[in-house]
Every structure is written in structure tokens, then in C-alpha cells.
Amino acid sequence: MRNLSWFNKGIFLLNVVLAITTLVGYFLPFLAPKLFPVLSVLTLFLPGLLIANIFFLLYWGFQFKRQIWLPIMILLLGITFINKFYKFSPTNEVIEDDDLTLLSYNVRLFNLFNWIPSDDIPETIKEFIDLKDPDIVAIQEFSSNNSLNFKQYPYKYIVSQGNKVKTGQAIFSKYRIIDKGQIKLPNDSNNNVIFVDILYKKDTIRVYGIHLQSFSVSPDIHEMIDEEHSKRVFKRMSEAFAEQQLQSELIRSHMHDVAYPKIICGDMNNSAYSYVYQNIKGELQDAFIVAGKGFGRTFDFDYFPMRIDYIFVDKRLKVKEFNTYNNFYNSDHFPLMTRLSLVDKK
Structure with a gap:
């Protein structure tokens, strides 16, 4: 943090808030909506949070800043959530007439x-x-x-x-x-x-x-x-x-x-x-x-x-x-x- 400009300190603060919000989003699928009905709305926007974390990963990566480890950690913890959002390649199965x-x-x-x-x-x-x-x-x-x-x-x-x-x-x-x-x-x-x-x-x-x-x-x-x-x-x-x-x-x-x-x-x-x-x-x-x-x-x-x-x-x-x-x-x-x-x- 000491080596960051005031602008980057502000950016990192936003990154921390995003990371905490994303972690909360990771736990919401296991919490019944009746317990936290308003908070459950956040699950709709979890893909957007993942995209924002990717943005921060690129932002810190281009500057070779060690703050890059925060979005890396968040994305690794949510790797199964990423697979639900975007699938990189389909399977290649043999197609049969009676499928x-x-x-x-x-x-x-x-x-x-x-x-x-x-x-x-x-x-x-x-x-x-x-x-x-x-x-x-x-x-x-x-x-x-x-x-x-x-x-x-x-x-x-x-x-x-x-x-x-x-x-x-x-x-x-x-x-x-x-x-x-x-x-x-x-x-x-x-x-x-x-x-x-x-x-x-x-x-x-x-x-x-x-x-x-x-x-x-x-x-x-x-x-x-x-x-x-x-x-x-x-x-x-x-x-x-x-x-x-x-x-x-x-x-x-x-x-x-x-x-x-x-x-x-x-x-x-x-x-x-x-x-x-x-x-x-x-x-x-x-x-x-x-x-x-x-x-x-x-x-x-x-x-x-x-x-x-x-x-x-x-x-x-x-x-x-x-x-x-x-x-x-x-x-x-x-x-x-x-x-x-x-x-x-x-």
C-alpha cells in the first residue's frame, strides 16, 4: 500500500469491497432465501462481480503490482462459479441415431x-x-x-x-x-x-x-x-x-x-x-x-x-x-x- 499512488489506493479499496461482496455471494447459494430475502437478490449479479474481479486482475497485472493476488485468490475460490457462467469448450461425443x-x-x-x-x-x-x-x-x-x-x-x-x-x-x-x-x-x-x-x-x-x-x-x-x-x-x-x-x-x-x-x-x-x-x-x-x-x-x-x-x-x-x-x-x-x-x- 505504501508504494501505491493515492489513485491506486482508492482503486485497491474498491477492489477490497468487491472481494468481500463476491465472497458473500459465494455463500448465498447455501443460505435459504427466507432467512436473507433481500440479500439473495445478490446472486443474480454474481456473474457481474466475477467480471469485475477479472478487470481488477488485468488492472494490477498490467502494472505488475502485488495487489493482483487479491483478485487471483477470489477467482480461484470461485472457479466452480465461473464454470456455471462461461463454458470454454463443448464435449466431443459420438452422435448416434437413437440418442x-x-x-x-x-x-x-x-x-x-x-x-x-x-x-x-x-x-x-x-x-x-x-x-x-x-x-x-x-x-x-x-x-x-x-x-x-x-x-x-x-x-x-x-x-x-x-x-x-x-x-x-x-x-x-x-x-x-x-x-x-x-x-x-x-x-x-x-x-x-x-x-x-x-x-x-x-x-x-x-x-x-x-x-x-x-x-x-x-x-x-x-x-x-x-x-x-x-x-x-x-x-x-x-x-x-x-x-x-x-x-x-x-x-x-x-x-x-x-x-x-x-x-x-x-x-x-x-x-x-x-x-x-x-x-x-x-x-x-x-x-x-x-x-x-x-x-x-x-x-x-x-x-x-x-x-x-x-x-x-x-x-x-x-x-x-x-x-x-x-x-x-x-x-x-x-x-x-x-x-x-x-x-x-x-
């Missing part, structure tokens, strides 16, 4: 209320699904207020609610569905969880489609910054996280009694650094971490690669591929798709 492919997509009611100024959004989404031709399609914010017909899927399970506008979730499958149901979420939530059991290669696989409580924040970062009542925004977000905790506990409890391989996919409305993520994922694989690449951005949020949609896969299944199609702008979310195979039991 199981699954696509998950929050379609935002197929643009029912014209959020995107285009009249052909439903048809464009259907064309995309037809092109990718997955074996299973899990759709969140599904709306039956359109004439779309997915004829290539002989089996389906749709749960909708509402009067004039029916909204909910749907799972379409090329494989026979032998059981299905839903987990009704408490507190009159508009969100829900559905599941189907499919027959695949004489094995049964449980597929969950999830859509957890939204924190109802505009994707326009300027609205968040300039909003007159910003405290209400954070209050609303913290309340949503507490609600998600309860929802995640119900899902985890429901999965506990399932003996066969499980796949969980959908819109979790929370980051990979959250208690809710940890609780639902458990011992499952995050398909993005296993076989994805890049930032894996799933939500159209200004200036920030936010990942709040996931595919979690049982370890009895091998994740061969994972893709996020974030150049497909037909919703506020982006579709994600994975390729799986059963692990050899020999």
Missing part, C-alpha cells in the same frame, strides 16, 4: 399479446421445432389460443389455466407417455410443475417441466435503474425468491420418490448461483456445464448474459450435446436443447 433429444423453451404465450411486432411468431417457433425435430419438447408459458398442431408428436400432456387466455405448460413426446401429473404450487401461484414418464429403450424416464415464480422485472436495464420506486423492485424480487424456495422444496421432495432416471427442464427464474438452483439440481448434471459452450444466455436481458432456464439430467444419462439458440428472437427467452443417451450399465 434422446430434448428441447425446452419458454415461448411467452407464442407472442399472444404482440410483445414482438410480428404476426408470424407462432409459425416461426413451430418451424424451428420442426427443423430441430427433438424427441421431447417441453414448453413453458404455453398457450392454446392458436392453431398450432405438432403432428409429429403422438403423445402429449398439457396443463392450462385461465378463462379467456389459457396458459400453462406442455410436454410433447415421440415416445409413449405411461404416466403424467402435476405439482400444484402453493399460495395460488400462476406457475406450476408438470411431469411425464416416457418409455425409452425399455427404460422409464421421468421428465419434469418447471416454471417457477417470476420476479417480474423488466428486461430493460434502464427501467430498473431509473425506476422511481427501486426499493419496491428489490422487495418484489426478494419475495419471489422466498416463494421459489418453497416451490423448489416441493419439487425436490417429489423427485425423492422417483427411482428411475430424471430430467428436469424449464424456466427456473433464478441464477445458477442461487439456493433454488442448488436445491433443485441436487446430484443431477447441469447439461450446460457438461456439454455447453459460451455464456449459455437464456433470457433477453440488456447488457447481461442471464441464464435462468436449465436442463438438469440424471447421472444415469450421458449428456452428449447442449445448445442455447440465443440468436432465435421469438420470445424473451431462448430455446435450449440437449442430446442424451443411457449410460452403459455394464
Whole structure:
């Protein structure tokens, strides 16, 4: 510190504050949101904190200052968090014709209320699904207020609610569905969880489609910054996280009694650094971490690669591929798709 200029002393002070904030962020995934609801909002911004630490690493590195060890230490401690944020290279697995492919997509009611100024959004989404031709399609914010017909899927399970506008979730499958149901979420939530059991290669696989409580924040970062009542925004977000905790506990409890391989996919409305993520994922694989690449951005949020949609896969299944199609702008979310195979039991 003695050899630093006054300017660099100020910069180092900011670095220390950032380091402490980042360390707090590392512990938050293990703390229930109900205990620290406002603090849990910090998990959404942990990727930004990691980027800021990289900035300080470069800043001190260019000056050959020993203060570089602070960001190095913070980044090393958070190496697993970095892998959740950015995947440097995908896996190279052998692709087989009988692999199981699954696509998950929050379609935002197929643009029912014209959020995107285009009249052909439903048809464009259907064309995309037809092109990718997955074996299973899990759709969140599904709306039956359109004439779309997915004829290539002989089996389906749709749960909708509402009067004039029916909204909910749907799972379409090329494989026979032998059981299905839903987990009704408490507190009159508009969100829900559905599941189907499919027959695949004489094995049964449980597929969950999830859509957890939204924190109802505009994707326009300027609205968040300039909003007159910003405290209400954070209050609303913290309340949503507490609600998600309860929802995640119900899902985890429901999965506990399932003996066969499980796949969980959908819109979790929370980051990979959250208690809710940890609780639902458990011992499952995050398909993005296993076989994805890049930032894996799933939500159209200004200036920030936010990942709040996931595919979690049982370890009895091998994740061969994972893709996020974030150049497909037909919703506020982006579709994600994975390729799986059963692990050899020999």
C-alpha cells in the first residue's frame, strides 16, 4: 500500500469491497432465501462481480503490482462459479441415431399479446421445432389460443389455466407417455410443475417441466435503474425468491420418490448461483456445464448474459450435446436443447 499512488489506493479499496461482496455471494447459494430475502437478490449479479474481479486482475497485472493476488485468490475460490457462467469448450461425443433429444423453451404465450411486432411468431417457433425435430419438447408459458398442431408428436400432456387466455405448460413426446401429473404450487401461484414418464429403450424416464415464480422485472436495464420506486423492485424480487424456495422444496421432495432416471427442464427464474438452483439440481448434471459452450444466455436481458432456464439430467444419462439458440428472437427467452443417451450399465 505504501508504494501505491493515492489513485491506486482508492482503486485497491474498491477492489477490497468487491472481494468481500463476491465472497458473500459465494455463500448465498447455501443460505435459504427466507432467512436473507433481500440479500439473495445478490446472486443474480454474481456473474457481474466475477467480471469485475477479472478487470481488477488485468488492472494490477498490467502494472505488475502485488495487489493482483487479491483478485487471483477470489477467482480461484470461485472457479466452480465461473464454470456455471462461461463454458470454454463443448464435449466431443459420438452422435448416434437413437440418442434422446430434448428441447425446452419458454415461448411467452407464442407472442399472444404482440410483445414482438410480428404476426408470424407462432409459425416461426413451430418451424424451428420442426427443423430441430427433438424427441421431447417441453414448453413453458404455453398457450392454446392458436392453431398450432405438432403432428409429429403422438403423445402429449398439457396443463392450462385461465378463462379467456389459457396458459400453462406442455410436454410433447415421440415416445409413449405411461404416466403424467402435476405439482400444484402453493399460495395460488400462476406457475406450476408438470411431469411425464416416457418409455425409452425399455427404460422409464421421468421428465419434469418447471416454471417457477417470476420476479417480474423488466428486461430493460434502464427501467430498473431509473425506476422511481427501486426499493419496491428489490422487495418484489426478494419475495419471489422466498416463494421459489418453497416451490423448489416441493419439487425436490417429489423427485425423492422417483427411482428411475430424471430430467428436469424449464424456466427456473433464478441464477445458477442461487439456493433454488442448488436445491433443485441436487446430484443431477447441469447439461450446460457438461456439454455447453459460451455464456449459455437464456433470457433477453440488456447488457447481461442471464441464464435462468436449465436442463438438469440424471447421472444415469450421458449428456452428449447442449445448445442455447440465443440468436432465435421469438420470445424473451431462448430455446435450449440437449442430446442424451443411457449410460452403459455394464
